[in-house]
Amino acid sequence: MRFFILQFLVILGCFPSCAQQVSWEELEPMPEAVSNNAVTQATVNGMPFVFSFAGIDTTKDWFGIHLRSFRYDVTADEWQAIDPLPDPNGGKIASAASTVKNKIYIIGGYHVASNYSEVSSDKVHIYDPEANTYLPDGAPVPKPIDDQVQAVWRDSLIYVITGWSNTSNVADVQIYNPATDSWTQGTPVFDNSNWKVFGGSGTIIGDTIYYAGGAKSIGNFPATSFFRKGFIHPDNPTEITWEGSEHIFGTGYRMASAQYDGKALWFGGSDVTYNFNGIAYNGSGGVPSNERITIYDPLTGILAPLTQYFVPVMDLRGVAKIAPDQFIIAGGMRENQKVTDRTLRININNIDAMKPLKLPRVGIHPNPADQEIRLEKRGNFGVQISDLQGEIVFEAKESINIINISTLPNGEYILSVIEKGKVAAVEKFVITR
Numbered sequence: 001m002r003f004f005i006l007q008f009l010v011i012l013g014c015f016p017s018c019a020q021q022v023s024w025e026e027l028e029p030m031p032e033a034v035s036n037n038a039v040t041q042a043t044v045n046g047m048p049f050v051f052s053f054a055g056i057d058t059t060k061d062w063f064g065i066h067l068r069s070f071r072y073d074v075t076a077d078e079w080q081a082i083d084p085l086p087d088p089n090g091g092k093i094a095s096a097a098s099t100v101k102n103k104i105y106i107i108g109g110y111h112v113a114s115n116y117s118e119v120s121s122d123k124v125h126i127y128d129p130e131a132n133t134y135l136p137d138g139a140p141v142p143k144p145i146d147d148q149v150q151a152v153w154r155d156s157l158i159y160v161i162t163g164w165s166n167t168s169n170v171a172d173v174q175i176y177n178p179a180t181d182s183w184t185q186g187t188p189v190f191d192n193s194n195w196k197v198f199g200g201s202g203t204i205i206g207d208t209i210y211y212a213g214g215a216k217s218i219g220n221f222p223a224t225s226f227f228r229k230g231f232i233h234p235d236n237p238t239e240i241t242w243e244g245s246e247h248i249f250g251t252g253y254r255m256a257s258a259q260y261d262g263k264a265l266w267f268g269g270s271d272v273t274y275n276f277n278g279i280a281y282n283g284s285g286g287v288p289s290n291e292r293i294t295i296y297d298p299l300t301g302i303l304a305p306l307t308q309y310f311v312p313v314m315d316l317r318g319v320a321k322i323a324p325d326q327f328i329i330a331g332g333m334r335e336n337q338k339v340t341d342r343t344l345r346i347n348i349n350n351i352d353a354m355k356p357l358k359l360p361r362v363g364i365h366p367n368p369a370d371q372e373i374r375l376e377k378r379g380n381f382g383v384q385i386s387d388l389q390g391e392i393v394f395e396a397k398e399s400i401n402i403i404n405i406s407t408l409p410n411g412e413y414i415l416s417v418i419e420k421g422k423v424a425a426v427e428k429f430v431i432t433r
Helices: none
Strands: 001-008 016-027 038-044 046-056 065-073 078-082 096-102 103-107 111-112 116-120 126-127 134-135 149-153 157-161 173-177 182-186 200-207 209-210 226-233 236-246 256-261 265-269 293-297 303-309 320-323 326-328 341-348 352-358 363-365 372-376 382-387 392-396 402-404 412-420 422-430
Touching: 016 116, 038 096, 038 103, 038 320, 046 103, 046 126, 046 320, 046 326, 065 402, 096 149, 096 157, 103 157, 149 209, 157 209, 173 236, 173 422, 200 256, 200 265, 209 341, 256 326, 265 326, 363 422, 372 412
Parallel strands: 149 200
Antiparallel strands: 001 016, 016 341, 016 352, 038 046, 046 065, 065 078, 096 103, 103 126, 111 116, 126 134, 149 157, 157 173, 173 182, 200 209, 209 226, 226 236, 256 265, 265 293, 293 303, 320 326, 326 341, 363 372, 372 402, 382 392, 382 412, 412 422
8 A cells, every 4th residue: 555645735816825735545456447437435334335337448449348347345445346337238438426315326428339439328327335236227317418517416316417418518407316216407507618518527515516627519629617606596406596607727627526624626637638548639649637636615716726746547437435534536547548446545634724825936027017917937838817716817828928918907816827737836916007
């Protein structure tokens, strides 16, 4: 068992930050390497277990997509095979698993044929962890779905939000009630490519849905950096009020999402969208896994990296929360798109301790400014400017040292220098006229 620990700082709008401690350790490996597998947690005789359903093996090809499933005994640090997911249509990827009242619901996903045609699934498989058996399938999903955002509200309803349905992304919010084995339609997300995504991820905290990232269904399926909130009406949970905006830290494809201490977390993923083999849709080749854990605090409204130096991992379809401050990632793709059998336990602590920001600063002149700013920076880098709510108001993918700010309103802004996908330096500046 290997153990890692990292002290780091989170960027906040006005340059205070949260001194954090994140640690992780490698546990007993899975019985086999698997990626794009649906992962969740449940209990057996009161003890925490992690479950993995279906996925793709190391071939990263259509014939390596399977239904093999496993469970992990956290206390014993031991994996066991369980019966395969009972889908008569064969192996599938991009499903999502949710636990409600200690039953597991594995929803959607897609099948890939030998000619690489893809078919979205309408299946709702139900697994009883106490009996270690599958129950009869639930009512089919009204609109077959894969790569959806999926989250649980009040241990009662499962929200299946956007995703891909056979030919394109959809705006549907499909809500499954396990108690009645029935589906209802929620208020859809907005009918545009910032909202309709596949490979997005999110969670529900209280009565609010938070989901980030994903791929647009236009062109070569570019990543989106849109961050969205959906306010669920508690007396009518099909009624949702949606709002969202571009955000400097909203990007991420096939991340895993969970909640910690009333805050939303996103683990890993990639900032470049890709097919099931890890090869970019944009033709650039194999994509890198990011090394980021992102956190959103509803009390402050701040979305920021918890760390930018986590274990590289992507192609995730869930994370298991085994304790209030402990999470397990099982499988996925690591460096160089390698399908892994790795089991990671992540511990998160001490989020509220405040210390001064220690990240490098970048020189901006003049500051305050009115028409343009000049950066004291050399080399290859990108630039993002965001307001104090994190909404991106300017972005340059290539090096730029003079930026026209004449169209931006008066106020305070954060400029971030991006190098190799990470925030390398920051500075606050003011526009006043």
